[in-house]
Amino acid sequence: MRKMEDLISIIRVKLLITALLYTCVCSSSVEQKIYVELNETVPCVRLLNATHQIGCQSSMSGDTGVLHVLETQSDLDWILSSGPHPPYMVIMETAFFNRSVMMRMKNSSRVSGVAVIVSKTGLAQNFSPHTTCPNQNTDVYSESYGSELANCNVTVWNPLGNGLSYEDFSFPVFALKDENQTQVIRKCYEDHNQRVNGSAPHYPLCAMQLFSHMHAVTDTVTCMRRTDLQNRFSINPEVLCDPLSDFNVWTSTRPLNSSAKGHAANESVVIAAARLDGRSFFWEQAPAAEGTVSGIITLLAAIQALYPVTQEAPPPRNIFFTFFQGEAFDYIGSSKMVYDMEKNDFVIDLKNVHSILEIGQVGLHSGRSLWMHSDPVSRKNDSVNEAVSEMMNRMESAAAGLSVSVGHPSFSQPLPPSSLQRFLRAGPIPGLVLADHQKSFSNRYYESMYDDAENLNVTYPPGLTPDEQLVYETDAAKSLAEVATLVARSLYLQAGGENNSLSNITADPKTVAQLLYGFLVQKNNSWFRSLLPPEVSKKGVNSILIVLVFLGVGSGVGQQHRRAVLRPSVRASLRSRLSCLRASGVRLSKLFHMDRVPLEEHPSAHLSGGQQRTGDVNTRGGRGRAAAVSAGDLLHQLEGGASV
């Protein structure tokens, strides 16, 4: 009897272990039968600044709702008032993604989330989720400086802006980028959720779950305080938010000793500046073609054009090229540089600065003229006015012989939002902002995900292979090359160079075409691969913004400007009661990873995606900002003129 009992208990134990193993291994199969994961989704995340929070938030375990596709006005009424199965998860057609609809959703309690279909069909003529007056609180115009010009009283720079990016939504908003997955969702909706003859559909219904829980809340002050408390008192500290930090990039025609700080003796520099960043409503989906890339490419091509002449006939003054990161969020990069200059913590200081030429949005001038914007308040001072007028004259003479012309807007018009404004806050410095718009922006998709290659008219004839597209010179490339030539020549003249060397300075349209292709269409191309270290160019996503390396100077942008922070990770899931729809995108959202490598080694800083939700702080995902171009390499390449 004893042995029999032992035998039975041993068998029972074995059965139990096998059963457990089986469930552990095969438990996910049930999940797969219920949910369909959606991969190509992008969330809207929460951002904080010193006083407010903006963006979107979902519940801790995701928000679920009954699917409804918003195609017509009656759908909107169904969702907001008459539908019997609230809360609804709205699949929004592109045409309905505007301020009035979104604000109605925000104020309704029947909406548990929105998924926007991203497509060009049905796209409105203009869509700019930014505000009408970008960075109005941190520019130079205030009560004490040009008060009549402050807050866009004179010129509204972005009149088409609807301010959606700066609203605080309490439900998740995702962008659906994959057409096939959108079809799957639609099919589920049509099979189960659609109204038949005006009567409500019956259960079971198709549903969707969106998950993008944000840890950060209220404002930066609160977040930093709570992070501090977590780090001090918690055994396993939670990450609540990440700073918006990254690097500026600079270089100069005559070398500057990067370790020497403060005033540089006998140096008078002309600063040539452009911004490096862009943003949109959704996280890391900002091609910023006209808004940012046009300026970057122009400046890079100008650097390449200037290189030979600065070797043969160097101008008396130094030309200091700089690319500012984070300008969308109250001028993070430029204010940091000005701050460092004032504190004598930078290679040059404000007394070294002779003048500033900033390249704003220059991509859409298409045969019309470019405009040189200046600041009327500082020009009330005679010496500054004279310097600015001289700068304009030099620019006009540099434009002679080119197909692009320059003009200046009326004297009393203020500066557009630009990094120059932060320099003016520190003191009256003669400066110009070159832009393709006279009054308001020509960019109809400013700071939105639709500001892409098509917005810049970068289109390739059909039937070209990627390598052929890489070197194909579109009209946009040619016109940007003209602008770059203009910029390079003006800079040379401004730096005191001679008129007769001007004809040798021309920007190469092929370089511009390659840069356009690389930044706007496909960053994983043969040219970038030849320039960059391999792990950088492999990052998947096909979008925007570059990371250029901070050459040399140690302090990252992050130190001063942690005021706007956001929080990690995001996951979207779509669930239905009948069939399996579940979206899960583990979003990497630690915004910037600082990779400070000494200049002697290979300089490459990645703007890599980020951080897994599991709390592994050191993971560099790479999903987010794909394009990472090492400026050291690129500039070296452009200056050296090697095999471009």
Added chain:
Amino acid sequence: MDLSRVFFTGNSTMNLERMPNEEKLSLCRRYYLGGFAFLPFLWLVNVLWFFKEAFLKPAYTEQPQIKSYIKKSALGLILWVAVLTTWITIFQHFRARWGEVGDYLSFTIPLGTA
């Protein structure tokens, strides 16, 4: 203090049947006094345990004293409940609004909501 009496009263139910009255009184007193050490649950236990003894049994010599202890324990208990309920309500409602003070008073702070 005779802990063996306080904690080990025999079987699982709180059986006061076989206890002599003096012991009941001393037990009641101990619980009453113990509650002053910021232990309102002792008063709660006291009230629940000795309620029948104090009010529902026929009178015996120690009963009036037990009654007074029970009444005082009940009073202290109601006071504690009022104070705690008020504080908890105020804290839960206003913690987010207090900002810094609220954070320093909290043990765990919820993520993502104020």
